[in-house]
Amino acid sequence: IILPFVILFLAQGCARFGNNEEATPPEFEYLIQELDSELDFDSEQRSSARASLGRGKDFHPDPAALWKLAAYLHENLTLEQKLLLLAPPSDFDLTILSEENDYHFKRLERFQRMDLYLGSILNDDQLEAYDALIEYKRTAIESLIDQINNGNIELIVFRFELMGIMEWFRVEMEILLTDDQKAILLENRDDEDRRWRRGRRGWGRFASDPEEIKKAMYNALGMTDNQITTLENIHEDFKTNLKTLREEYIDGAYTVDEYRSTVVTILSGSHDRRESIFTQTQKEIIEIHRALTRRYMKHTRWGNRG
Numbered sequence: 001i002i003l004p005f006v007i008l009f010l011a012q013g014c015a016r017f018g019n020n021e022e023a024t025p026p027e028f029e030y031l032i033q034e035l036d037s038e039l040d041f042d043s044e045q046r047s048s049a050r051a052s053l054g055r056g057k058d059f060h061p062d063p064a065a066l067w068k069l070a071a072y073l074h075e076n077l078t079l080e081q082k083l084l085l086l087a088p089p090s091d092f093d094l095t096i097l098s099e100e101n102d103y104h105f106k107r108l109e110r111f112q113r114m115d116l117y118l119g120s121i122l123n124d125d126q127l128e129a130y131d132a133l134i135e136y137k138r139t140a141i142e143s144l145i146d147q148i149n150n151g152n153i154e155l156i157v158f159r160f161e162l163m164g165i166m167e168w169f170r171v172e173m174e175i176l177l178t179d180d181q182k183a184i185l186l187e188n189r190d191d192e193d194r195r196w197r198r199g200r201r202g203w204g205r206f207a208s209d210p211e212e213i214k215k216a217m218y219n220a221l222g223m224t225d226n227q228i229t230t231l232e233n234i235h236e237d238f239k240t241n242l243k244t245l246r247e248e249y250i251d252g253a254y255t256v257d258e259y260r261s262t263v264v265t266i267l268s269g270s271h272d273r274r275e276s277i278f279t280q281t282q283k284e285i286i287e288i289h290r291a292l293t294r295r296y297m298k299h300t301r302w303g304n305r306g
Contacts, residue, residue: 025060027299028053034295039081048072056216058204061300063293064213065204067220070289074281085291088155117188121181133172136256140165160271164263168256171246220289221282230277238270 032050035041041049052072056065077085122130141162148158177185206212218228245266249259278286 024054024057027061027296028057028065030299031292031296035085035292039077039084045076048076058206059213059216060204060207062204062207062213063289063296064206064216066289066292066296067216070285070292071220073288073292074285082288086287089294118185121184126176129176133169133176137165137169156271160264160267161260163267164260167242167263168260171249171259174246175250217289221278221285223282227277231274234270234273234277238266241266 028050032046032053035049036046039045049069049072053066053069055068059065073082073085118130119127144153144158144161144165147153148155153161206216217223223231242263245254245259245262248254254262275283
């Protein structure tokens with residue numbers, strides 16, 4: 001769903017650098033401990049949840065690693081435990097939300113860390129524009145957080161609006177940077193990838209394989225061939241619509257508010273079409289996977305422990 005350059009610029013690094021595939025990532029144990037603390041696992045749940053998560057290590061650090069665990073928890077949690085797991089956070093943190101959103105869509109934002117580096121390659125006019133973009137993004141997300149914390153919008157609307165903000169930010173960065181600057185940032189991204197992976201364990205062999213990542217979801221949900229075909233058609237329509245919208249925005253056809261609003265409309269329409277093909281059980285597993293991903297991101301974000 002990203003323009004060719006943006007795929008590279010904002011994607012998490014994909015190459016493998018010889019990490020030990022057999023080792024269990026420490027992030028997995030952090031997640032199990034957090035779930036155990038929240039849900040008060042019995043011994044069987046704790047052991048089986050740990051084993052289910054371990055079977056996803058081929059995908060670490062991609063959240064596809066969590067699908068087997070999500071399917072297990074759907075079958076084995078009590079209703080009370082499910083309600084605790086799926087309950088929205090009592091409050092939202094701007095940094096975690098924006099980073100989690102970017103990571104889930106395979107984008108490497110980490111602009112807090114990159115601010116100084118960007119400042120070294122942007123000219124004065126670009127730097128002023130970049131600072132304005134960052135401020136707009138921060139203010140817009142803070143406004144969303146206030147609305148969700150005050151109960152003024154539903155969680156699903158919050159998600160769509162957040163994605164709209166981040167999508168606008170990405171296309172603005174595409175406009176702002178020159179081709180040479182994009183190439184420099186690509187090189188910097190690769191260097192950051194290597195530094196982050198150095199000394200980490202369990203970088204999965206399928207972590208950068210989009211086809212295997214999709215299969216992990218299909219298998220966990222027990223999707224039929226017809227469901228898979230329909231879902232992939234919906235995804236292609238979504239990519240086409242978003243690509244067309246980006247091009248029109250770059251050409252000046254939309255204001256910022258119009259662009260964000262149209263992104264939300266595209267997201268909402270695509271979401272409704274996807275929802276129509278899933279069974280209730282599949283929807284519940286997807287929600288559990290989303291709840292797990294939110295927790296997992298706290299342990300796998302750039303610069304965190306692990």
